[in-house]
Amino acid sequence: xxxxxxxxxxxxxxxxxxxxxxxxxxxRRYLGSHYPEPFRRCIEVAxxxxxxxxxxxxxxxxxxxxxxxxxYYSKQFLDTPDATHRLHFFSKYLTRENxxxxxxxxDYLGYVVTRPISTGLVSRALLYPPVDLRDDIRTxxxxxxxxxxxxxxxxxxxxxxxxxxxxxxxxxxxxxxHFSAALRGDARRRPKADFTLKAPIxxxxxxxxxxxxxxxxxxxxxxxxxxxxxxxxEVGRLPSPGLAWQQPDPVPDPNRHAGLWDYRIVAIACRYxxxxxxxxxxxxSHAFILCGYRRTSRAGWIEFIRHDDQTGPYTIVSDVLRxxxxxxxxxxxxWQMMQVPMPEKIWLAPEVAELKGAELLISLSNxxxxxxxxxPFLDLQELIALDRLRLHTYAIEASAFKKRLSTRGITAxxxxxxxxxxxPRYVWVIEAIDRExxxxxxxxxxxxxxxxxxxxxxxxxxxxxxVHGVLGLRTTSGARTPKVFGSFAPYQSGGHGPA
Amino acid sequence: MADAxxxxxVKNALEAKLPADLxxxxxxxxxxxxxxxxxxxxxxxxxxxxxxxxxxxx
Numbered sequence: 001x002x003x004x005x006x007x008x009x010x011x012x013x014x015x016x017x018x019x020x021x022x023x024x025x026x027x028r029r030y031l032g033s034h035y036p037e038p039f040r041r042c043i044e045v046a047x048x049x050x051x052x053x054x055x056x057x058x059x060x061x062x063x064x065x066x067x068x069x070x071x072y073y074s075k076q077f078l079d080t081p082d083a084t085h086r087l088h089f090f091s092k093y094l095t096r097e098n099x100x101x102x103x104x105x106x107d108y109l110g111y112v113v114t115r116p117i118s119t120g121l122v123s124r125a126l127l128y129p130p131v132d133l134r135d136d137i138r139t140x141x142x143x144x145x146x147x148x149x150x151x152x153x154x155x156x157x158x159x160x161x162x163x164x165x166x167x168x169x170x171x172x173x174x175x176x177x178h179f180s181a182a183l184r185g186d187a188r189r190r191p192k193a194d195f196t197l198k199a200p201i202x203x204x205x206x207x208x209x210x211x212x213x214x215x216x217x218x219x220x221x222x223x224x225x226x227x228x229x230x231x232x233x234e235v236g237r238l239p240s241p242g243l244a245w246q247q248p249d250p251v252p253d254p255n256r257h258a259g260l261w262d263y264r265i266v267a268i269a270c271r272y273x274x275x276x277x278x279x280x281x282x283x284x285s286h287a288f289i290l291c292g293y294r295r296t297s298r299a300g301w302i303e304f305i306r307h308d309d310q311t312g313p314y315t316i317v318s319d320v321l322r323x324x325x326x327x328x329x330x331x332x333x334x335w336q337m338m339q340v341p342m343p344e345k346i347w348l349a350p351e352v353a354e355l356k357g358a359e360l361l362i363s364l365s366n367x368x369x370x371x372x373x374x375x376p377f378l379d380l381q382e383l384i385a386l387d388r389l390r391l392h393t394y395a396i397e398a399s400a401f402k403k404r405l406s407t408r409g410i411t412a413x414x415x416x417x418x419x420x421x422x423x424p425r426y427v428w429v430i431e432a433i434d435r436e437x438x439x440x441x442x443x444x445x446x447x448x449x450x451x452x453x454x455x456x457x458x459x460x461x462x463x464x465x466x467v468h469g470v471l472g473l474r475t476t477s478g479a480r481t482p483k484v485f486g487s488f489a490p491y492q493s494g495g496h497g498p499a
Numbered sequence: 500m501a502d503a504x505x506x507x508x509v510k511n512a513l514e515a516k517l518p519a520d521l522x523x524x525x526x527x528x529x530x531x532x533x534x535x536x537x538x539x540x541x542x543x544x545x546x547x548x549x550x551x552x553x554x555x556x557x
Contacts, residue, residue, distance in 0.1 A: 234547040239540045352540055359533060363524040367517060372509040457541050462521045469505055470513060472521050480519035485510050489503035 001033045001118040006058070006081040011148070013056040014096045023047070026054055029085075030114055033121045037328075038161040041312020042112045042122060048130045049109045051089040055099060055147075060086035062113045064160070064175075065123045067191030072166040072209060073117070081116040084123055088147060105153040111145060120163030123192075124179070128156050129292075129314050133305055136294035137314070138273040138496040141183035157278070157291040158183070159313040160192070170214035171195040172309035173287040177278045177341045178226055184276070186343045187227040198222060216282065219339055228341040230280070231349070235335050238264040241355035245384045246391075259283070259334025265320050266302055269293070271350040272340045274394035274495040278307075282337040283323075286310075290317070292497065346395050346426050346453045348460055354393045356460045357430030357449030361467050365432075365447070368468045377468065377488055380432055380446070390438070392431040392445070394495035395453055398423035404494045409443055411486035414471050422476045423463060426453035432467060433499050434490060443490040444499055 006029075015026035023043065024031065030039060046054075062084040073080045092107035110127035129137045142155045158179040162172040174195050181187040190198075199218040201208045214222070216232065223230040233239075236258025240249055253261050269279045269290055279290040291314075292305035304317035316326055323332035365380035383389035401423075405415045428451040437444035447467025455461035464473045469488035475481055493499035505513075518524060525533065 232548055237543055237547045239543045239547075242536055242539075349540070349544065352537060355536060355540070356533060359529060360521060360524050363529070364517075367524070368505075368509075368513065371512040371516065372505060457544070458537055460537070465521055465524065469503070470517075472517060472524075474521055483510075483514050483517055485505055485513075487503040488505065 001031070001116075001121070002029050003081055003116040006085075006116050007083060008058060010058065012058060012096070012099075014094070014099065015054040015056070016052060016093065017054060018052075026056075030121055033118045035119065035161070035164070035310065036121070038159070038309060038312040039112070039114070039121045041315070042125050042127060042159070045127050045130055045312075045314060046089040046109055046112075049089070049128055050091045051109055053090040053092065053094045053099075055088040055090070055094070057086040057088065057147075059083045060113065062086070062115075062123050063189070064192035065113070065115045067193035068115075068163060068166050071193040071197055084116070085114045087112045087114065088152075089127070100148045101150070103147050103150045103152060105151075108147075108152040108154055110154040110156060115163065117163050117165070119165055120161045120167075122159065122161035125159040125313065126154050126156050127159075127313065128154065129305075133292065133294070133314055135498060136305060137292040139180055139276050139278045139291045141180050143183055157307060157313065159307050159309075161309045165210050166193060167196050168211050168213040169309050170219060170282075170287045171199075171211065173280045173289050174214070174219055174222055174341075176289050176307055176309075177280055178223070178228060180278055181228050181341065181343075190226055194226075195222060198225060213287075216337055216339070219280070223339070223341040226341075227344065229344055230339040230341040233268055233338040233340075235259050235262050235265060235337060238262055238268055239349070239351045240264050240267065241351050241358065243355065243358055245389065257334040257336075259323075259336055260321055263321060265335060265338070268338060268351070269304065270302070271354070271393045272342075272395075274392060274497065275350075275396065276496040277340055277342055277395075280339040280341070281306075281335050282339070283333045283335055286332065288332075342395075343426065345424075346428075347457075348428055348451060348453050348455050349457050350393050350395065350428060352457045352460050353428035353451045353453075354391055354430050356462065357393070357428070357451055357465075358391055358432075360449045360462055360465045361430065361432050361447055364465050364470065364472065365467050368470055375468075375488075377446075378434075380467070383434060383446075388435045390433040390435045392433050392493055392495060392499045393428065395426055395428050396494065397425060398427050399425075401427060401429065401450075401494060407492070408445075408494055409489070409491035411469075413484055414466060414469075414486035417471055417473060417484040418464070421464065421473050423450070424452050424454050427451060427463065428453050429494060431493055431495070431499065433493075437490055438499055443492050445491050445493050446488075448494075 017023040089109040112125040113123040115123040182189040203217045288308040369379035450464040452461040471484040
């Protein structure tokens with residue numbers, strides 16, 4: 001990797017590469033790093049998005065690299081540049097002469113910030129997801145960046161590569177979760193070095209710098225002090241709602257690693273991804289994040305989408321119980337733990353919310369069914385008998401839940417009642433889904449239970465139950481309110497991504 | 500969407516029958532089972548929390 005003349009030219013280089021060779025020429029300064037895969041994948045994503053202009057903004061002062069430089073690189077004997085490059089990708093042909101006035105968000109594909117460090121080139125990146133994955137990415141956030149005086153918007157999942165010196169994979173994974181939260185407005189921005197320096201050293205058997213990674217306890221403590229306390233799961237001991245009609249819990253196999261048989265990983269991860277929260281996964285010796293999932297043509301099968309700091313953004317996890325990267329053959333090994341950093345006041349666990357929400361939905365559905373024997377729809381018990389009932393669970397800010405109602409095909413009576421309802425900042429929503437309608441790509445939500453995210457796992461509190469066009473709401477005063485009647489026609493999901 | 504609405508007599512019957520307190524949608528047996536299941540989930544959570552101490556990720 002060549003860092004001679006790193007800060008030149010001032011202020012930028014402009015390229016219009018079209019072939020592999022032309023891209024190599026444009027990116028020649030970055031070739032030869034120790035771990036080139038993440039950068040290579042970032043470029044691949046930008047190219048699949050249709051990048052025709054590459055602008056390399058030199059001497060970009062990146063808050064993350066600056067923090068690493070201050071904490072570590074400035075103290076080395078080796079002379080290391082103190083600034084980064086920011087590579088911008090556009091789908092429009094821009095020139096050095098017009099780019100200061102003609103750059104537009106609609107043409108902007110995102111950026112990659114590169115460090116002058118051969119062990120970890122990608123300081124951070126935010127790129128739109130590849131088109132074939134765009135609907136399946138559930139934790140996208142939007143950042144506004146300034147490009148030579150023009151504000152440009154990019155939406156995607158933040159990515160970083162460890163530098164393998166001050167930080168390791170755990171710090172990278174934690175940063176990806178945390179920067180996403182900062183862009184959501186859920187936490188204050190923290191520079192990258194803090195993910196090593198602020199980790200409590202007493203919870204690790206070795207020195208903090210150079211970093212040998214983080215323990216799960218250190219990660220938990222970091223997230224707690226960074227305003228985003230994480231919920232921790234150990235694979236093999238994962239909770240599930242245990243509803244009689246759902247897939248039964250796996251039988252533990254003491255002779256095999258739990259990550260090879262505990263398929264409850266899927267449901268746990270999906271509930272958080274539906275909420276827009278990245279999920280941090282720990283294997284025996286590595287960490288990465290999940291940022292989306294998609295259903296496949298294989299019945300009931302889900303593929304996750306991951307950001308792995310060692311391979312790059314937006315790659316596929318085709319089998320969670322036998323995790324081998326389909327394109328590179330990299331063997332990840334069995335998953336061992338999951339951590340989900342979340343806004344503090346989501347206290348109620350999702351599996352608990354799902355258990356109670358499902359019970360209430362089925363009970364209300366039974367009542368409607370008994371009152372309406374000639375009903376022109378299937379009730380939830382009938383859907384269970386046909387193996388068509390599924391649940392779709394997510395946390396959401398109550399204000400966002402109310403706001404999205406108007407786009408989901410829900411009748412005005414129900415929208416009005418929800419809009420006037422007093423709700424806490426966050427709620428858990430448990431949607432009853434008709435699997436067949438979902439598979440046909442039609443509106444598939446039959447109803448939802450809404451639970452108070454600040455209530456206790458021991459005593460979860462329901463705020464609303466709505467199914468087959470009947471809505472019951474709890475008031476904060478305890479006053480009896482009339483039921484609200486709307487349409488029993490299915491409607492769209494309100495979670496992140498398709499149901 | 501008007502044709503996807505419940506008939507008036509069904510609405511009246513439901514208005515009369517459904518409890519004001521959503522908790523009362525569940526009968527005593529369901530509530531008892533739910534309490535036991537919730538306690539089990541809480542126990543699992545506590546066990547997972549104390550198992551995590553030694554895990555390290557490079």
